[in-house]
Amino acid sequence: MTGEHPYGWKHWVLMGLALAALAAWGLRLWNLRPSDLLQKPVRKAPDFSFTDRSGRKVSNADVQGKVWVADFIFTRCAGTCPLLSGQLKRLQEEWKGNPGFGLVSFTVDPKRDTVEALRKYAANLQADEKQWFFLTGEKKDLFKAAQEGFQVTAKDDPQGAPGFEFIHTTRMALVDPRGMIRGYYDGQEEEDMKKLRKDVRFLMGAAGGR
16 A cells, blocks of 8 residues: 555646536526516517617617617716716627617607717717617607606606706616517616626527627
């Protein structure tokens, strides 16, 4: 009997590598799990047809089969809109160039948010014209899309100071490739935004987008 250990150092190195691989695999599976905010299909996202900052009409057909996120803003907003747009910019950077992912920002101030105003706003965000739409149109139709379609707040504030003329939701809607709303995430809450990014990854993975 030599007193040597029955397993050599190579065995333990291989064992360590196997455990590390298993842990990495488990972490990947955990990261691909949806958050508690992702729901079963809530309702169908509303049909819409509005004018994009490019000047062309954009409708549901432009996001059909994609995972997409919608929000409501206005370019003169002195409140939460810059934060909301910054959150979407972060999502765009994560999925830049991926044809299976899109972003849609609806204005609540179409009188001032002309195509040119939206174009300048989008340019400041370095928004990809193919991936991120900024839409304007008839006010009643935009408000209807928000209130009845997405069931979020969008209305005038007669007492609002300049930059605060509208009361609108800070929640973003996540829509799956079948056009079904799957959850709402408050753009002011960083924890919600972490969950949104997690749920986008989950839906993109389910759709074969990554």
